[in-house]
Amino acid sequence: MTTSTPGRALLVASRPGAYPTIGDALSAATDGAVITVSGGEYAETVEVTGIRVTLAAARDAIVVIDGRGADRPVFRATGGALVLKGIELLADTSSAVVADDAGLTMDRCTVSGGRGPAVTIRGSMPFEVTGCVISAAEQGIVIDGAPGRLEDTTVEDMTGDGITIGFGADPVVRNCTVTGCGLRGFYVYQYARPVIEGCVIANTGYEGISVAHHSTPVLKRCTVSDVGGSGIVFGAGCGGSVTACRVENTAEPGIAIAESATATVTAADPAGPGSSGDLGLDEMLAELDAMIGLPGVKAEVRALVDELQVNEWRRRAGLPIGAAAHHLIFAGAPGTGKTTVARIYGKLLKALGILPQGQFREVSRRDLVGQYIGHTAEKTATVFEQAKGGVLFIDEAYTLSRLAGSGGDFGQEAIDTLVPMMEEHRDEVAVIVAGYTGEMVDFLAANPGLASRFGKRIEFENYSPAELLSIFGRMAAAGDYELDPDADPVLTDYFRLVSGDANFGNARDARRLFEEARKAQAQRLRLLGRMPTVEELRGLHVADVVVAAAR
Template structure:
């Protein structure tokens, strides 16, 4: 487990008073140092030994570490703990990132090129990769022995295997996309025990997922399509399980299990055009139903799913279907679950086979609007391209319109760019715009063709005090706290009092109150003068809630 250690804050920038290179900053870094890097291309390689350090791109900065031409990895760490955030790494004659027995965390990083793996993680230290993109390398990601997780990450256009997991490694690989691999999408070998769930594997030269050398992976809710070899193949002596996976347009058989293998297959759709993808719908709808409140929203989404499912069945039967766009307007106050429902909607579209990836990209005005005429169109088109295959969620979309009075023609330029893209690519992306009900009416009036691009407006009502009490209770349970029943009337009264405020934040206010109650509990326990018991650490008292509520 990584322990946070305070350290120096260092700045890398091309200006006086800052470190001109990353290497010079790291030479003076101590354990726990945070190195912030301003925009620019840094032609250097980095090697660390035993240091715990964070390297992060400055806010909205494009930071590139260019190690091309060097006969060593662009970034190499041995021991310690390293966090890389928002950084692009370029390699050609070696790997981009190599971590040996290092607690490696990479968030929203881009890795391109390289001879060998784009990212190689070895040893017993845990690692985390989230929101990364690896492309144009010999191999995408190689994990040898290390535990950890890979989430929302894309591996594309590599000459060898996409993700290789070996030597007993047991990482969780969730909601990743692996496409365009010269060899296999996943190669699991040498007693590896990964969990691979919710991943999309396509366009591979050999198997989509190949399991060898006594490995026992758990493969759940994955989609394997358009691969030249078998979709999922288990070699001799291998075990594990395949559950609720879709295998389409692969070599026959879609799932192959060697005679001496013990792998089990449950609820897997067969290869070929008849595969429906229905296996994931119930799970996604159950996730929607598990949300507190929102009865009208749930009914609207289920109606959309029913219509889309029937359209898909008609298409497969050769029957005509109407032109359908998957764009929606989510209208309502903050904290009413709009973002969560949008994520589930993307997963539903993926499960129905309507969108290939189902990934979720959330943006706001600053991600779309540039600083001068013409810049906005470029930024908006780039974001739209990135969202293809999934959901583009634009929060507080009304801030783009002239009528909202925030940004003039630059925001209007983003709207005018979006309108034709939404029509031209209506079968490739679902655009969901969200914001207050009244302001969204003005937003839809900002372009004469905008309103017609959206198939439906779904209204999100404010949560009732009772529903917010349930939400607070879930937050407490998720944090392994036990809420004092005496706190419930305090909570209901608090939520009733604030629900009429102009800036009422619904679940956001519940989250703020919960964090305040946790802080009050911490202060109370510190005054005990001794180590609290487990029961005391878990107990969230009515008095803690009262303090957080300002009573």
């Protein structure tokens, strides 16, 4: 951050001819000055305004600047530029370093303690922080609006967030370790656009990486593990990409992307070494793994993918393969992820080269059944034709057979039309029928050849209360709400209670409860008589959940 213009060379040391304190040296410094600091402890705080100055520890010296007990930062730079090399900073009641519209360079520095962020970088001036260790503060590093580079730095043991990047900032964060944070490892918000590459995030109380407020980060080759929340979360309206990142031992889903977010997930780096060449397949499997629960379903789908992949390899090798239908039965209660898995299955078939398009067409009884003889066959054939090249998903398929034999229902006609088309076009379309387990048995009995058209039946079990708690938490995070951890037992008890209801809706019940909690929060905030703070707007309290559960 310094320029080629030379400044004064000054020495801080406890000997004649040197400056006894850093403050004394700064009072004599001119623009571009380089201050070499001899080994020792210096109990002072430093302010740099409008000039460029470098403070560097003397060779092999241990320099400790102790600002503990002061009500101001250990170092504050306003305008100009500040370079710190090989210096240890101690803080407690204030920040260690604050740069306001000042270029900041920190190289091989150690920062310990601090109220609020240990290091704050604000404004439009570029920064460089490399090879540093920042520990035991309320927050690690806050970057607001500034471009720059953060590399090979460790942020550890924070009571709050590790690294916060906001207000349109677009730094490159590379090969950093963030661990032991009470809240999130990375918090990216307010239109921030960082590149976060090769970083390790572990042991955080909440999400490993949380993205909010229309931010669009690029995440490459990061590892997130052992965190209390989901590994990576993209909130509503956010974009960006996740490439070749590993998410292990986190809350489910490992990667949570809000419905209105446009972030993409790619399991392998298309430009990097070791690429598998099956990027679409890897991406879809990562999407499947990111779903909450469903271990049996995931295993069944992966087994199907393995079989289909080997069949494709045998075909390319000129070896014989057996005829395979891609039609499936998804049996289980509503709200257990059947539709989502069906969508992923279509994408997997496309990635494997089995279906040319992989598009998803969801229909129900009303889309297939007509109002007069012959009309149903026509509607069903039209829908089937439109689904060619992808997945035809028939939800609540058992309703087609509910009134079979009554003479006044045309659902049976739809079934009889589908059976020969499923066989004739088995390589062109995947038909997935879904519904309650018991009712699907009656559906399969409606036509003698129907059951044989399906290659596999996959059972979707009800979500457990713990899984529904994770789903609720995912919904809250996607909406950029901060759920009070004390609400967990209230939610668990509620889900345990409703799971025994005959009309239990699984994730649908979690969605309904979340919407009611949002309404309860809105009513509570309206009673404040003032505009709430950002923290209050994000906070979803236990009382909000209690009110929602009682409705």
